[in-house]
Amino acid sequence: MSLGGKVAVVTGAAKGIGKAIAEIFLQNGAKVVLLDVDEPAGKSLKYDLDQQFGEDRSLFMKCSVESDEDIKAALQSTVDIFGSIDILCNNAGILKEDDWEKTISINLGGVIRMTYTALEHMNKRSGGQGGVVVNTSSVAGLDPLLSCPAYSATKHGVVAFTRAMAAASSASEYGIRFNVICPVRVQTDFFSSVSQNFGRFSHLLGALQKSSERALDPSEVAECVLDLVMDEMKNGETVLLSQSGKKYVTFPQNLW
Numbered sequence: 688m689s690l691g692g693k694v695a696v697v698t699g700a701a702k703g704i705g706k707a708i709a710e711i712f713l714q715n716g717a718k719v720v721l722l723d724v725d726e727p728a729g730k731s732l733k734y735d736l737d738q739q740f741g742e743d744r745s746l747f748m749k750c751s752v753e754s755d756e757d758i759k760a761a762l763q764s765t766v767d768i769f770g771s772i773d774i775l776c777n778n779a780g781i782l783k784e785d786d787w788e789k790t791i792s793i794n795l796g797g798v799i800r801m802t803y804t805a806l807e808h809m810n811k812r813s814g815g816q817g818g819v820v821v822n823t824s825s826v827a828g829l830d831p832l833l834s835c836p837a838y839s840a841t842k843h844g845v846v847a848f849t850r851a852m853a854a855a856s857s858a859s860e861y862g863i864r865f866n867v868i869c870p871v872r873v874q875t876d877f878f879s880s881v882s883q884n885f886g887r888f889s890h891l892l893g894a895l896q897k898s899s900e901r902a903l904d905p906s907e908v909a910e911c912v913l914d915l916v917m918d919e920m921k922n923g924e925t926v927l928l929s930q931s932g933k934k935y936v937t938f939p940q941n942l943w
């Protein structure tokens with residue numbers, strides 16, 4: 688898929704990995720809709736992107752992935768202004784073990800809410816043009832981290848939801864591909880403050896292995912997302928992204 692003229696929606700786009708995804712899409716010719724709850728950071732990013740790429744290439748809208756109302760309004764505005772939704776990156780996420788219900792609501796509920804509403808615009812069976820969805824899970828979505836059980840559960844959920852949607856889309860001819868990336872630690876504000884967010888498991892802070900390995904740069908995650916968007920053969924893929932590169936994860940088949 689060439690990105691020229693395509694329209695991408697990115698959640699949690701104001702900073703960190705979402706910002707890097709937005710930038711790489713713009714560099715490759717797409718129009719990008721930046722969605723985030725952090726309005727000052729989102730507006731500031733939009734200003735910077737306007738200087739680099741021009742005002743007509745991006746939009747910022749304040750949108751919480753916890754709110755059906757916000758999501759419906761943001762996606763309708765996207766279609767009204769840019770004409771379509773071709774790419775969706777469900778990237779927004781938090782880690783707050785003390786507020787596990789909010790962690791579930793954003794990390795897993797947000798992915799499901801956004802996807803189902805975006806499908807109303809993208810699904811070929813309801814008049815859309817198809818496209819591709821890439822979700823941000825984590826290595827914790829494949830191998831649970833002992834210091835954050837609720838976060839790990841949400842990220843396992845994102846992997847399962849993506850794989851099931853990929854299969855459902857193929858079987859139902861939605862014309863939409865679904866893939867998921869699972870990065871190890873990435874150098875963002877999220878990771879810098881993560882040690883304060885383990886709640887009742889904060890005593891396990893030092894128990895994780897491989898702490899000496901470098902954190903990834905957000906741009907490395909964005910490059911992986913770009914590959915999954917552009918390669919039309921990729922559907923239902925789960926990609927583990929670590930310091931040694933990317934690895935396509937395989938799962939047991941035919942268990943039921």
Ligand SMILES: NC(=O)C1=CN([C@@H]2O[C@H](COP(=O)(O)OP(=O)(O)OC[C@H]3O[C@@H](n4cnc5c(N)ncnc54)[C@H](O)[C@@H]3O)[C@@H](O)[C@H]2O)C=CC1
Pocket residue numbers: 698699700701702703704705722723724725728750751752753778779780781793823824825826869870871872873874875876877878
């Ligand atoms: N940084 C890391 O080490 C890793 C992060 N991840 C995942 O990558 C994703 C992005 O993380 P980072 O860029 O590191 O975090 P970040 O904290 O730098 O950026 C996350 C963005 O999401 C936004 N956000 C939070 N709640 C929201 C909501 N309800 N609706 C819309 N936007 C909301 C924030 O305002 C922020 O701009 C998350 O899903 C995270 O779980 C996965 C693996 C490693």
Ligand SMILES: CC/C=C\CC(=O)/C=C/C=C\C=C\C=C\[C@@H](O)[C@@H](O)C/C=C\CCC(=O)O
Pocket residue numbers: 782824825826827832834835870871872873878879880881882892893894895896897898899
């Ligand atoms: C613990 C991170 C939780 C979630 C982020 C995520 O989705 C994936 C993280 C992947 C790897 C985590 C590695 C953890 C390494 C250990 O060093 C921890 O003890 C780090 C804890 C806080 C780090 C603060 C910092 O490095 O600045």
